[in-house]
Amino acid sequence: MIEHAAIQRYREHYRATEIPHGYRPLGHLLFTFGGGLLAFATCLWLVDGLRPVELLAVPAAFLYANFAEYVGHRWPMHRPFRGLGLIYKRHAGQHHRFFTDQAMPFDGLRDLRAVLFPPSLVLFFFGGFGIPAWWALDYFFGSNVAWLFIATAIAYYLNYEFLHTAYHLPAAHSIARIPLVRRLKWLHQTHHDPRQMAHANFNISYPLGDWLCGTLRRRPLAGAEQRPATQATGEKASR
Numbered sequence: 001m002i003e004h005a006a007i008q009r010y011r012e013h014y015r016a017t018e019i020p021h022g023y024r025p026l027g028h029l030l031f032t033f034g035g036g037l038l039a040f041a042t043c044l045w046l047v048d049g050l051r052p053v054e055l056l057a058v059p060a061a062f063l064y065a066n067f068a069e070y071v072g073h074r075w076p077m078h079r080p081f082r083g084l085g086l087i088y089k090r091h092a093g094q095h096h097r098f099f100t101d102q103a104m105p106f107d108g109l110r111d112l113r114a115v116l117f118p119p120s121l122v123l124f125f126f127g128g129f130g131i132p133a134w135w136a137l138d139y140f141f142g143s144n145v146a147w148l149f150i151a152t153a154i155a156y157y158l159n160y161e162f163l164h165t166a167y168h169l170p171a172a173h174s175i176a177r178i179p180l181v182r183r184l185k186w187l188h189q190t191h192h193d194p195r196q197m198a199h200a201n202f203n204i205s206y207p208l209g210d211w212l213c214g215t216l217r218r219r220p221l222a223g224a225e226q227r228p229a230t231q232a233t234g235e236k237a238s239r
């Protein structure tokens, strides 16, 4: 078990070494949600003369995104792969040391650096995977399918960032108390148990991939619930 004092020490170390002096958490939020909504609206605006059958791109993109979330989190984020070391370091090495199942909430807005994807990785993923996907779908199915697919992928990503940020809010925050957020948070909190993180609950939003692959764990391991929540860092902050 990682003790409270060790987590607090790690958080201080992370803030001192990983959060740039000029980091602006509101700018990070604006880039993620403002920029994301703008890109989402632009994709929908480019849809023209939609035929009903083309709407199948929406569930297809949802399933693809859920699968990508599962695969990306289960492997590159929790196993070191050549060329993807930064993703592994940020997630397994930093996010999981900053937050454990007994220390879920962040202490202040600057800690969003440890929660939200950095803009460089967002651009890398959407540029590296989104552009080829758009091109292939446009070639085979037409531009409406391509734009709807990308729009749904962006909406899925925004929903993912919203939910993941909500899981790391203090439990008393009004967003954290939304019933669906509480139910899904429980799964992610179980994933943050250091004994479970490489084995269970890799979907961060909706646990479809976990259910299909047999890695869904609804109950914490024995003993996890006996660790007093008051040991958690940050319980009293940011409310």
Ligand SMILES: [Zn+2]
Pocket: 095, 099, 164, 167, 168, 188, 192
């Ligand atoms: Zn998390």
Ligand SMILES: [Zn+2]
Pocket: 073, 077, 078, 091, 096, 191, 197
């Ligand atoms: Zn993880």
